[in-house]
Amino acid sequence: MLQDESLDDFLDAFLGEKGHQKPEKKRWPTPAIPINTDNLAAVAMVHKDMKEPIAKKKLSKRTWVAIVMILVIIPLTIWFGIRFMGDRKYYFISMGIIVYTFVPFLMVFEGRKPQARELIIIAILAAIGVAGRAAFFMLPQFKPVVAVVIIAGVCFGAESGFLVGAMVGFVSNFFFGQGPWTPWQMFSFGIIGFLAGILFRKGLLKSSKPQLCVYGFLATFFIYGGIMNMSSLLMWSSIITWKSVLAVYITGAPFDLIHASATVFFLFVASKPMIEKLERIKKKYGLIER
Amino acid sequence: MEDSFSTYHPIINFFYFSVILIISMFFNHPMILGISLISAILYAVVLQGWKKALKFNLLFMLPMLIIVALINPLFNHSGVTILFYLDNGNPITLESIIYGLVMSVMLIQVIIWFSCYNIIMTSDKFIYLFGRIIPALSLIFSMVLRFVPKFKAQLKVISNGQKCIGRDITNGNILMRARHGVTILSIMVTWALENAIETADSMKARGYGLKGRTAFSLYRFDNRDKGMFGVMLILLVIFIIGVSMGNTFVQYNPIIIINGIVPMSLSSFFTYFIFLVFCLIPVAVDGFSAMKWQKMKEVIPEKTKCAEIRVGIEAQ
Numbered sequence: 001m002l003q004d005e006s007l008d009d010f011l012d013a014f015l016g017e018k019g020h021q022k023p024e025k026k027r028w029p030t031p032a033i034p035i036n037t038d039n040l041a042a043v044a045m046v047h048k049d050m051k052e053p054i055a056k057k058k059l060s061k062r063t064w065v066a067i068v069m070i071l072v073i074i075p076l077t078i079w080f081g082i083r084f085m086g087d088r089k090y091y092f093i094s095m096g097i098i099v100y101t102f103v104p105f106l107m108v109f110e111g112r113k114p115q116a117r118e119l120i121i122i123a124i125l126a127a128i129g130v131a132g133r134a135a136f137f138m139l140p141q142f143k144p145v146v147a148v149v150i151i152a153g154v155c156f157g158a159e160s161g162f163l164v165g166a167m168v169g170f171v172s173n174f175f176f177g178q179g180p181w182t183p184w185q186m187f188s189f190g191i192i193g194f195l196a197g198i199l200f201r202k203g204l205l206k207s208s209k210p211q212l213c214v215y216g217f218l219a220t221f222f223i224y225g226g227i228m229n230m231s232s233l234l235m236w237s238s239i240i241t242w243k244s245v246l247a248v249y250i251t252g253a254p255f256d257l258i259h260a261s262a263t264v265f266f267l268f269v270a271s272k273p274m275i276e277k278l279e280r281i282k283k284k285y286g287l288i289e290r
Numbered sequence: 291m292e293d294s295f296s297t298y299h300p301i302i303n304f305f306y307f308s309v310i311l312i313i314s315m316f317f318n319h320p321m322i323l324g325i326s327l328i329s330a331i332l333y334a335v336v337l338q339g340w341k342k343a344l345k346f347n348l349l350f351m352l353p354m355l356i357i358v359a360l361i362n363p364l365f366n367h368s369g370v371t372i373l374f375y376l377d378n379g380n381p382i383t384l385e386s387i388i389y390g391l392v393m394s395v396m397l398i399q400v401i402i403w404f405s406c407y408n409i410i411m412t413s414d415k416f417i418y419l420f421g422r423i424i425p426a427l428s429l430i431f432s433m434v435l436r437f438v439p440k441f442k443a444q445l446k447v448i449s450n451g452q453k454c455i456g457r458d459i460t461n462g463n464i465l466m467r468a469r470h471g472v473t474i475l476s477i478m479v480t481w482a483l484e485n486a487i488e489t490a491d492s493m494k495a496r497g498y499g500l501k502g503r504t505a506f507s508l509y510r511f512d513n514r515d516k517g518m519f520g521v522m523l524i525l526l527v528i529f530i531i532g533v534s535m536g537n538t539f540v541q542y543n544p545i546i547i548i549n550g551i552v553p554m555s556l557s558s559f560f561t562y563f564i565f566l567v568f569c570l571i572p573v574a575v576d577g578f579s580a581m582k583w584q585k586m587k588e589v590i591p592e593k594t595k596c597a598e599i600r601v602g603i604e605a606q
Contacts, residue, residue: 088316106424114426116498117490123430124486127437128479134438163430171434174413179404180315235397244365273476281483 147266153196161193225256329569362390532561
């Protein structure tokens, strides 16, 4: 309980302090600040140094980075893109912002010097995701990655969910080929796991089968599909009209539907035993004390 | 053929590919695109051999080029040179066709460059580069890469064990086979998790995360790398100066404006030439080392007499 309270205090202070800066973010309203602060929810789960950044220092290094990024780097990217990139400005700016959203995650994670056990659990889950994607490679878009990422988010918190997702996206592309799509995939997988962790913590998502399946379907279809379709449009063309957006989403819909059904299938089959196993490991070795 | 560009320091490899990929992703001047595409194909041929590279390009890239090039004029009707009208009254313009072509060339060359990147920037180089900036994540990354083959091997062990008690995926009717498969996967996951904790404890016992620990790496930033880095930086600076002079400005919409080709000024020619040199660095490096090897072979007097020397040189 105390964790929640101190977290909420911090969120209030943090958001109140920086409320006036919000309009600076133009095109991608969500990433930097919310991710940054909400991440503390995940940090707090690892109980050891959770109070320190919240209570003692007024502005942590991470906050400074976020401020610099929002006030300086992102506007600079937008200006640079519009000024110099001509036709490619949309792709340049969106790609830049996607890459920046990783920075707060990396800083939070690296900054608190994670324990070996934590690292290895994330690695194991990511490896299961990669192996799963490799096992079903002959069926296009039929991949269990999102299911694994959601389970990771639910069992080990939002931050782990994000890291597992981003890691699966990155490593599996070593087997399937890296490309301009890699950062987008990493971000989409990551954010699905992140949201799953947040929703579970806030009590909006239960670890019951039907709820997970519904979340899995919606997340895959709207978040993953939404981001990846848009990214391919940005990659292919630079004159973005409502018509072309619609066309991309319509052509992408069947693939997203297959992907979403695959997620539902894997969550339906594997979520219960998988969560049981993870909870057992957590209890047996005291991974996360509540 | 052995690629000698990949023997340079990982920083050199990574820097080269970052620059090339950024330029080819964000510049759509036809000259830059053409140079980049040709160099990408050339390097892919050097790395993968004629057959594989050509097969890849013809089988996957050509259809992609045509599809992407055709899609653009269907959705994009801007441009002043109207060629004809579609049935629904939308115009097809010359500008949108050319733009579709440009975008498809851009997409293809990025993919070809990435196919070269995948060969040169192996995962160990990546871990080496990022191990200091993001140590925890690099460790996770390398563990994931390790776990995948480990899982595969362990799956075999479990599967064989189950086979001995008649519960393998080859035993029974289709329903039982599926059930056996699920059991095997379940055993697999449990084993993986337990094994992970064991690994973590072992890491902790050996002092993971303590201060003053060093990491071993094979790479050394020697004079050859310094020279190469200098050359790359100089070329890049000249290219950026050329770009800022407007030599790569291009506009496709609503009218096509292409700077620097007709009439080609000295400075624009120089800009393109510098870019060509930059693109061809790996190919040139490979060519030079092949020539060097040829020369060294000529020095060797006779095959039979100097078999031992040859063995020695080849081993290098």
